[in-house]
Amino acid sequence: MWLTDKLFAFRAPGRGRKPQPPDATVFQAILPLKLKDRVSGKHDKSKAGDCLYEMSLVIACLKENDYENKLCQKEVSAFNGCYKKYLKETAESKAAQQKGILVPGDRNMTRKQISRLLKIRPML
Amino acid sequence: MTSLQKLTTLARLLSLRQQSRTELVNATRNYSVFNPTYVKPVFRPEEQEALDQEEELKALSLLPIKPAFTDDTSSEFYDKQVNKFINFLMREGKKETARKALENTFENIKRIQLEKYNKATDPAEKEKIELDPRAILRQAIENSTPVLELLKMKKGGQTYQVINDTFHIQFEKLADDALFCCIKVPVPLTEKRAQFLGMNWLIQAGKDKQMKVHLSEKLAHELIDAANNEGRVIKKKQELYRQCEANRSYAHFRWF
Numbered sequence: 001m002w003l004t005d006k007l008f009a010f011r012a013p014g015r016g017r018k019p020q021p022p023d024a025t026v027f028q029a030i031l032p033l034k035l036k037d038r039v040s041g042k043h044d045k046s047k048a049g050d051c052l053y054e055m056s057l058v059i060a061c062l063k064e065n066d067y068e069n070k071l072c073q074k075e076v077s078a079f080n081g082c083y084k085k086y087l088k089e090t091a092e093s094k095a096a097q098q099k100g101i102l103v104p105g106d107r108n109m110t111r112k113q114i115s116r117l118l119k120i121r122p123m124l
Numbered sequence: 125m126t127s128l129q130k131l132t133t134l135a136r137l138l139s140l141r142q143q144s145r146t147e148l149v150n151a152t153r154n155y156s157v158f159n160p161t162y163v164k165p166v167f168r169p170e171e172q173e174a175l176d177q178e179e180e181l182k183a184l185s186l187l188p189i190k191p192a193f194t195d196d197t198s199s200e201f202y203d204k205q206v207n208k209f210i211n212f213l214m215r216e217g218k219k220e221t222a223r224k225a226l227e228n229t230f231e232n233i234k235r236i237q238l239e240k241y242n243k244a245t246d247p248a249e250k251e252k253i254e255l256d257p258r259a260i261l262r263q264a265i266e267n268s269t270p271v272l273e274l275l276k277m278k279k280g281g282q283t284y285q286v287i288n289d290t291f292h293i294q295f296e297k298l299a300d301d302a303l304f305c306c307i308k309v310p311v312p313l314t315e316k317r318a319q320f321l322g323m324n325w326l327i328q329a330g331k332d333k334q335m336k337v338h339l340s341e342k343l344a345h346e347l348i349d350a351a352n353n354e355g356r357v358i359k360k361k362q363e364l365y366r367q368c369e370a371n372r373s374y375a376h377f378r379w380f
Binding site: 051062 | 267270271272310312313314315353361362365366368369372375376378379
């Protein structure tokens with residue numbers, strides 16, 4: 001029940017605009033009032049680990065050795081190995097996401113996986 | 125047949141021969157016609173021997189194999205790194221020119237090093253002087269290859285300007301002036317990218333010269349300098365590291 005128009009029925013003159021009667025705009029359900037069976041999810045991020053720690057070690061070593069990377073072979077090889085691993089993992093996870101393979105018991109699902117699940121079991 | 129007729133027929137024959145040659149060159153462009161099931165050729169004898177020992181050669185011989193490129197030879201003088209360097213040196217597809225330029229560079233390196241060798245009186249000092257130009261090129265590439273790079277990033281609505289070219293000091297000054305609005309993100313490199321940067325810096329240094337000086341002369345000096353871990357290219361690399369160190373707080377932008 002709308003009270004606004006009743007309360008403001010006896011308005012003093014010059015006290016602003018009269019409120020709109022509730023029948024003037026009736027809500028129309030243009031689209032069905034339920035969620036769609038898919039998600040867009042534009043911000044999927046890979047969960048592969050980063051190489052920040054390794055990079056910081058390399059930079060510290062370079063500074064210590066007057067920016068001569070030959071003296072930091074150990075740090076550099078660890079850093080490169082980490083980056084290679086990172087690239088491989090991201091490529092693999094991206095491929096899995098593209099396919100949208102459903103893994104039973106998976107809590108953190110990607111958008112493709114959720115869309116696939118909703119396609120199999122649509123919302124009522 | 126008159127002499128003029130003879131000349132014209134000769135000219136026609138020559139032009140025909142040239143045409144067939146260009147066709148041969150263009151044939152390499154059609155390498156992608158081969159089905160993806162085709163296997164890349166193994167053209168190095170040592171690799172073939174290794175495959176033979178692992179008994180994979182027999183299986184490989186039953187597969188369809190792509191033809192090898194013209195510069196993929198089993199010659200003793202084949203050097204993968206030298207070939208790559210020639211390809212980076214090449215402009216407008218003029219491989220012959222690039223190859224000749226590098227050969228002249230090698231000749232110049234040999235001359236410079238031999239002069240040093242003959243001038244040296246101490247035998248211990250003489251031993252230290254590297255006379256093989258290919259070894260010098262290898263060493264120069266190894267010394268000039270970086271392990272980090274700076275990358276342009278757009279973050280928080282601001283476009284961060286990146287000045288990666290530390291060769292030109294005026295650009296660097298520009299970067300310092302606009303420091304409060306710009307960031308550079310230190311990032312790791314793939315093997316391929318690192319190799320490209322190292323080789324390309326050497327080539328850039330060789331090309332930064334007066335018109336009168338030949339590329340082969342300038343490049344020879346740059347290569348020798350880089351092989352001795354000194355000179356402009358090494359300075360450029362160290363300057364890049366210095367900038368990476370200054371911008372290490374932005375490193376997380378690469379991953380997050």
